[in-house]
Amino acid sequence: MSGIKVEFLNPFIKAAYQVLEQEAKANIGKGIPSVQESYFTLKDISVSIGVTGKVQGTVLYGMDERTAKGIVSAMVGGPVPIFDRVAESAVAELGNMITGIASGELEAAGYPCTISPPTVIAGRGTIISTVNIKRVLLPLNTQYGELEISLALQERLV
């Protein structure tokens, strides 16, 4: 298995702070990063975004439905009683914005890459294989609950 470069982590943390603070008025506390061995999604809702270029792999954003509703409610400026299409689109966009900003930072650091459109996965226990790339889990605590950023990224050497 390949390890993830530490310099790939910070752009995502920085971008997540920026987007969550701006979009959802979130107060954020950083949890302890860990390496994830599981292939299963452990949260109700996951947003998956592919990265290709000098850095390649997958980024997952996982959250419980209650957390997703809280974040989306702050984003749309009103209550979100059900997790509907607009809510799904909002969490997808949240992941898209974080990854997009982080990819700009990675490019500036010498790792140009492009990102795929987000995919939303609803339901725990879905198998998401990142093949032979280890995942690093970055938990962020907010007043809405925990947002887990899972990074399975590696440098493309050729």
Place this chain on the structure above:
Amino acid sequence: MARVLVVDDAEFVRMRMRRLLAEHGYEVVEADNGLSAVHQYRAEHPDLVFMDITMPLLDGISAVREIRKEDPGASIVMCSAAGQQAMVIEALKAGAKDFIIKPYQPEKILEAIGKFMHKGEPH
């Protein structure tokens, strides 16, 4: 009434833009992919376009090229989460007037309208 075409595959983004622009008196038309944007531009003749980049069927930069072929004076502002320099340059070369990086800041949207709106005023 000035008309703005909002192109984004994310329903949430279109909803938010629709609200903001309607509050400021603009008529909003929407498209959820680049191909539909080209058709909508042809049909609706908007005064300004806000265009996402990564979309299904036809991406935003290709849509800008198609629209500019038909209307070289089209006012198009790119709005994207992906703010890589290479992408910004490609969008501007394709004929976009400006590039706004998401998350959306309403003041940036309104500023772009003030700078690039072709004709017409909000009611």
